[in-house]
Amino acid sequence: MKYMATYDMMEAMRLTNQWLGATAQAFGAHPALALSPNPMIKMMAAWGEVTERTFSRMVAKPDWNIPTVVGEDGRDHVVQVQKVMTRPFGDLLHFSVSDRPLMPRKILLVAPMSGHYATLLRSTVNSLLPDAEVYITDWHNARDIPVSVGKFDIEDYTLYLANFIREIGPDTHVIAVCQPAPLALAATAYLAAEDPKAQPRTLTLIGGPIDPDAAATDVTDFGRRVTMGQLEQMALQRVGFKYAGVGRMVYPGLLQLASFMSMNGETHGRAFSEQILRTAKGEAGDHDRHNKFYDEYLAVMDMTAEFYLSTVERIFKGREIATNSFVVDGKLVDIGKITTVAVKTVEGADDDISAPGQCVAALDLCTGLPDSKKASHLEPGAGHYGIFAGKSWRNNIRPVVLDFIDANSDVPEPKKRRKSAKNVTQLRTTKTG
Incomplete structure (x- = not known):
């Protein structure tokens, strides 16, 4: 059960950070705080917006978005x-x-x-x-x-x-x-x-x-330098009850993401600090360079x-x-x-x-x-x-x-005109096993 407890603990930590970010963003946007000219309020809301977006993207599969x-x-x-x-x-x-x-x-x-x-x-x-x-x-x-x-x-x-x-x-x-x-x-x-x-x-x-x-x-x-026994003990976890694969032994995407980011920790830290400042100034956008990259980079799978x-x-x-x-x-x-x-x-x-x-x-x-x-x-x-x-x-x-x-x-054969989407033959699904 220790493997499952560790998996659920990581998910709980991610949800907690996502919740903290959403709370800070909502609190900073409260009308009552608009009376105060303190710039830290905007910074708090900006931190919350970046944090909530960051941790929510970790469990979302991105769309292809090629219209x-x-x-x-x-x-x-x-x-x-x-x-x-x-x-x-x-x-x-x-x-x-x-x-x-x-x-x-x-x-x-x-x-x-x-x-x-x-x-x-x-x-x-x-x-x-x-x-x-x-x-x-x-x-x-x-x-x-x-x-x-x-x-x-x-x-x-x-x-x-x-x-x-x-x-x-x-x-x-x-x-x-x-x-x-x-x-x-x-x-x-x-x-x-x-x-x-x-x-x-x-x-x-x-x-x-x-x-x-x-x-x-x-x-x-x-x-x-790492033995297979060490990998089994350190890297593997068992999927918790939240997902359909409950009980399956996996190498978690969140653990892989932490490994990726640690290789260039200073660069990633600077990128998020600068994004918080841009958000506080109103210069960040939903599809700006930072969000476009990290929405994909942070989306990980087991x-x-x-x-x-x-x-x-x-x-x-x-x-x-x-x-x-x-x-x-x-x-x-x-x-x-x-x-x-x-x-x-x-x-x-x-x-x-x-x-x-x-x-x-x-x-x-x-x-x-x-x-x-x-x-x-x-x-x-x-x-x-x-x-x-x-x-x-x-x-x-x-x-x-x-x-x-x-x-x-x-030499390619002569091109044929593609049929319209509604006439495309139903695609084959192979049996499992």
């Missing part, structure tokens, strides 16, 4: 988020653009399962929508999944990816961002051996820990305990991908079996999460792939976030990735 995209005809086309495949631990989503011809490029974005929702890649999706049919993996919050559904570890994750790629079709271009890069590589190798016709056309790996030992970071140092532990033990400690010894469903996944899928790696020179060298190691593992189908890109001055969502992505990396996709694509 339209501009087409080649210069018109705004409505974007609808459709579920192509539904599974217990994650869905395959398609951003369907109404009244636009089908785009020849089909891109599957593999979102990380590392504490944040797939909406962390919203700007990445936005940047690709004008030029491609975009799909994405939408992982579910473990706290909302009943224990009766079963486990979910990195082998299950790999099989999910293989099934998603099969569903979209063999002309898929996969882009894996950060944490799922090694598992996307494994899923591609798995298809190469088990279902060659379902392999994707290209695989782009962005800032992922293919070989964590290739370049040391705080993340890899943590993985080496991971299943088995997924978290198997990631640390098999990817970071055991280096099973780096040593080509990864096993899925009792079968050794030989990365050397990849012989036709073009593979590209993207790294940021200033990435402090997956340092340069960790991701490009994938190319050496692809022993069955000719050099003409291998490519790499190192972006100068780019950090971890910038290589998939920042200025570096928009101005430099995105064009390079699209050129790589086009260079390894067949």
